[in-house]
Amino acid sequence: MSNRLMISAITWVGILLFVPVLFGQSAAPTSTEPHEKWNDVVPLNKSAYAGKKSGPAPKRDLSGVWDGTAEGGGAYEGAREYPEDGKPGHEPPYTPLGEQVLKTHKPGVGVRGVAVEIGNDPVNICDPQGFPRMELYELRTIEIAQTANQVLYLDQFNDNWRIIWTDGRELPKDPEPRWNGYSSGKWIDDYTFVAETVGMDDRTWLDNSGRPHSSDLRVEERFHRVSDDILELTVTIDDPQMYTKPWVAIDKIPLHRQPKGFDMREMTCAPSETLDYNSQIGARTATGGDWKGR
């Protein structure tokens, strides 16, 4: 081999070794748990997890498929800690404006619920539910992955995804609205990751019962890795326009880690399917009322 050829070979080896470092990537991890199935399902009851021994929490690691189904992650009547069921203590601390905007929202559930056809829930026509409704409404199966500068949050419900930046960037001051907002997060200790999100589109609802939010909404998510198998999530709502003080919408819900190789089933809100459902069922179940939605 000539010297030129040797130099060229060494150069290419160097480049190939350097590229992953340059892009902050490590080699793709491999699973040691064989997994043959597609379209995996999750346990419905938390008894499925009872007595299961878990390893210790890994440091600074949220990665995995996590599920809140068995812990009541599907909060149909409103935020998990504040369902709109008319019971004392379940009403968030509305400002006068918050109460006013709430009255314009006609959900299909809760004490103010109306039939789908005469409601105005954006989700009924496949509009994005946005953040944080994706957590306050349907916290079921999510997958979290980490890169060198991001936490990637993949939500099965409506095939939604978010990026939480971990490169230290500040949140935008006057952001162009996004359905899922702008998220930045950091580890406050080896087992607790805190993400802050702003810039959410105020056309979205906060939860399934139509709680309002403004463009000033700020959401804190606190992910606490309790063990290898449990990730605890707390979500705090702070929106001075709509609420007189911050309130904890989800308080330490345990999310259970699913087996490696878990294949999340697709769940897309297809407008044609929704149109079919709304015309076949939604329109025909309307019970009337003096308010007319969209």
Added chain:
Amino acid sequence: MRTKLMAVALGALGLFGSCAPAFAHHGNAAYDYEKTVVVKGVVTGYIWANPHVYLKVDAKDESGNVQHWLIEAQNPVAQANAGWSKSTFKPGDQVDLDVMPTKNGQPIGRFRNRIVINGEVFKGPGPR
């Protein structure tokens, strides 16, 4: 046989009767949670789709007239987690179902937990 089937069905109803109501994504205001009607008939269609899975059943009312029922469950993911699949029902199946009816009297309802398909009690949990 019929008595045995009824006993099994009532047993299943008792087993699941204490479960929380099957809330739906798109709203429950149109349904009467206090009522249960029994729908017995023939499956004419099974729509395994978002936002909600639903079943079409032709069933005779008390006067002998055929009613075209639409009975909804939840989304395919929630139903799959509960043991359902795209082939749980097929056209021509004889079904015997407990159904939560609408408030407005339309032949539309929501599955409760007693589900009998071609004489067999369906063992998957009901809609969640």
